[in-house]
Amino acid sequence: MKKQLLFLALLTIYFNVNAQIQVSNFTYNNVRNSHPSELQEFNGKIFFSAVNDGSGRELWSSNGISSNTNLVLDLEPGETSGLVTFYSTILNNELYFNANDDYSYSGGEI
Numbered sequence: 001m002k003k004q005l006l007f008l009a010l011l012t013i014y015f016n017v018n019a020q021i022q023v024s025n026f027t028y029n030n031v032r033n034s035h036p037s038e039l040q041e042f043n044g045k046i047f048f049s050a051v052n053d054g055s056g057r058e059l060w061s062s063n064g065i066s067s068n069t070n071l072v073l074d075l076e077p078g079e080t081s082g083l084v085t086f087y088s089t090i091l092n093n094e095l096y097f098n099a100n101d102d103y104s105y106s107g108g109e110i
Helices: 002-018
Strands: 037-042 045-052 056-062 070-073 088-091 094-097
Antiparallel strands (some): 056 070, 088 094
16 A cells, blocks of 8 residues: 555656746857746746846746747846846736845845
């Protein structure tokens, strides 16, 4: 009985891990080290943080088509990153996330 439960638990973990969203071959203006991370699905799009050579780590969105992958907002103008980490949540059909504002020296904000 224990072996059967262990098998079912491992099988469940396997399918959950393989069901995760993956971004592959993401580049922006041929910057290969964009490192997209912290993906969040919202209203048919994937929101994530990524780096490009002109704006640091910022908020991006995509519907899975390269031509529809866009920088949502340059939160911290210039090469400074507006997102150090991308923590997000959905509440009342709104996407909330943290941002970094170096100009006010107040740390992370929602």
